[in-house]
Amino acid sequence: MKTTTVLLVGVGGQGTISAADILARAIMGAGMQVKISEIHGMSQRGGSVTTVVRFGPEVKSMVSDLGAADVIVSFEVTEALRAIPQLSENGSMIVNAEEIKPLTALTGRVPMPENAEGYLNDMGALLLPANEIALKAGNPKTMNVVLLGALSKRLDIPTEVWEEAISGRVPPKTIEANLAAFHAGREYIASIEA
Numbered sequence: 001m002k003t004t005t006v007l008l009v010g011v012g013g014q015g016t017i018s019a020a021d022i023l024a025r026a027i028m029g030a031g032m033q034v035k036i037s038e039i040h041g042m043s044q045r046g047g048s049v050t051t052v053v054r055f056g057p058e059v060k061s062m063v064s065d066l067g068a069a070d071v072i073v074s075f076e077v078t079e080a081l082r083a084i085p086q087l088s089e090n091g092s093m094i095v096n097a098e099e100i101k102p103l104t105a106l107t108g109r110v111p112m113p114e115n116a117e118g119y120l121n122d123m124g125a126l127l128l129p130a131n132e133i134a135l136k137a138g139n140p141k142t143m144n145v146v147l148l149g150a151l152s153k154r155l156d157i158p159t160e161v162w163e164e165a166i167s168g169r170v171p172p173k174t175i176e177a178n179l180a181a182f183h184a185g186r187e188y189i190a191s192i193e194a
Contacts, residue, residue: 003056005064006151009083010049010075011100015144018169019073020051022148025165027055030157035059048079071154073147076100077116080125093125094150096143126150126189133184139174142181149185153193159186 006023010016020036027034034055052064066085072093074080080095087093097117117127128150134143145166152162163179170178 003054003059004071004155005069005088006053006055006155007064007069007072007083007086008049008051008053008075009072009079010144011079012047012049014049014075015141016049016051016075019144019148020053022145022162022165022169023053023151024055025169026152026157026162027053029161029165032056033059037064048082050083071151073151075130075144075147077120077127080120081116084123092154093120093123094147094154095120095125095127096130096147097127098131126192128185128188128192130185133188134181137177137180137184139177139181142174142178145170145178145181146185146188149182149187150189152182152186153189 008016008020008023017038020038024034024036032055034053037052038050054064064086067088069083069086070088070091072080072083072087072091074083074093074095076096077099080093099116120127128146130143130146131140133146134140137146148162152159162182166178166182167175
């Protein structure tokens with residue numbers, strides 16, 4: 001079994017780091033070794049957040065080279081575009097269909113990319129309305145866990161291990177909403193890939 005690399009990218013405040021922690025807990029719960037590397041300089045102010053999660057029977061490094069990510073999970077469209085060079089030739093992308101304008105676009109210094117979702121669709125990315133799914137599941141703040149539900153359909157980790165990881169990481173009063181969001185993400189992927 002080889003080392004698998006998952007890259008989670010988003011904007012500060014979207015729960016990227018929490019999602020990476022849940023993913024790491026699920027991986028450990030499945031009996032594999034995991035290493036994490038985070039970059040979140042200005043994340044509190046809406047800046048880019050990137051987390052590399054590498055796992056397998058033996059992980060020698062937490063570093064992911066260009067073109068090495070097996071799966072990229074993007075919490076919004078612009079960050080997905082930014083992460084494309086990280087994707088391996090046979091890799092896949094799971095993207096929340098939301099665009100957040102970076103400060104440079106808000107100030108008019110840089111234009112937003114045109115037809116970003118169309119471009120991602122053309123390259124085979126799986127776009128899903130994670131914000132809407134989270135809202136329907138009961139809590140809009142669980143969008144990150146919706147994306148983990150989608151990711152779980154790509155990884156060989158038992159559902160009950162994911163549920164334990166989520167329950168052990170989120171605040172107790174939000175466990176039910178987070179589990180609902182996780183299952184809603186899984187169901188969405190199952191419905192479009194059936």
